[in-house]
Amino acid sequence: MTHLLFLFFGAAIVNNFVLVRFLGLCPFLGVSNKISAAFGMGIATTFVLLMTSMGCYAVNSLVLIPFNLQSLDLIMDIVIIALTVQLVEIAIRFISYDLYNALGIYLPLITTNCVVLGLVLLQNSLQFSFSEACVFALGAGTGFTLVLTLFAAIRERLAISDVPEPFKNTAIALITAGLLSLAFMGFAGFAGSAA
Template sequence: MSNTSFFAILIGGLLVNNFVLSQFLGICPFLGVSKKLNSAVGMSVAVIFVMLMATAATHPIYTYLLVPNDLAYLQTIVFILIIAALVQLVEIVLRRFIPPLYNALGIYLPLITTNCAVLGVTILNIDSGYNFVQSLVNALGAGLGFLLAMVMFAGVRERLESAEIPESLKGLPITLVAASVVSVSFLGFQGLFGL
C-alpha cells in the first residue's frame, strides 16, 4: 500500500473511502451542521484544516516517539491528546491573527476536537502504512471528501425542508433515511483504482 500514487490516495479519501458516507466517521457533525449550506461549508473547511494539521503533528510523533519506544499501543490516547491541544492552539492563533476566519468558523472549531473523523484519519494513515507526504495527501482527500459529503447533504436537506413529509417522519427520521440513500449512492465508487 505504501507505493500507492498520490492521485489514487486523494481519490480514495475523497470518493471510494469517503469518511462520512463509506466509513461512517464524523456522522455527528454530518447530521448536526448540515442544515444550511453556509455552516456546512464553514465546518468542512475547519475540518480540512484541522485534519491536515493533526496529520502533520501526529505522524512524526508516532514514527519518531512512539515506535522507537515500543509504545505504538498508546497511539489512540496520544492522538486524542495531540488533536485536542492542537485545536485549542489553532483557535488561539486564529483569534489573534485572523479574527474574520475565527468568527466564520465560530463554534465549529472547538467542536472538531471531538470529531472522530479527525482521529480516524490520523489512525488510518498509520494503519495504511503511509509515509508523511502520503498521509498529508490522504488527510486532504479525507477533508475534501467530508466537504463533498456535507455540501451534498446540505443541498438534500434544504430540499427536504420544503418537501411534504409524513408527520411521523419529520425531522431526524427523514434526515437519517436521506443520509442512508446518499451513502448507498457512494457504494458505486467501491473498487475504483482497486482501493
C-alpha cells in the same frame, strides 16, 4: 503520482469517512442545516485532519518509534488533536465570528470527532509515508466537506418541500443520508485498493 491521486480519490469518494466508514455522523447530522455552516465545518475539519495527520506522523516517526515508545501512540495522537482543534477554534473566532457562532458546540467537538482519530489510526496502521499521509488527510477532509455541503444543500431543499408529516425533520434526514451512502458506495472498486 498516480498512486497519490488514487489515494486522494479513495479517501474522498470511494471510502468516504462519513458515508462508507460511518465516522463523523454527529457533525454530519448536526451542522448540515445550512450550507454556509456545513461548508465552514468541513473546511475547519479538513484543516484539523491535515494538521493532526502531519503532527502525529512527525511525533510517531521522530519521537515514539526511535525511543521505542509506541505504547504512548494513542495518548500523543489525542493530545495533538486537542491542540490543533483549540488553535482552529481560536483562528475561526478571530477570522469569522459569525461562522464561529454558526458552528456552535460542534467546533470544539471536532476534538472528539471520530473522523479525526479514525484518520490518524488508519494511516498509522497502513504505514503511510509523509506524503501519503498528507494526501490521505486532504482526501478525507475533501470528502467530509463534500458530503457535509451536499447533505446541507439537500436538507435546505427538503425544508421548503412538502414532506409527509411522519417523515419530517430527522426521519427524512436519515433517509436522505442512507440514499447518499448508497450513491457513494456505488464508487466501490473505482480506485482499486486505495485505502
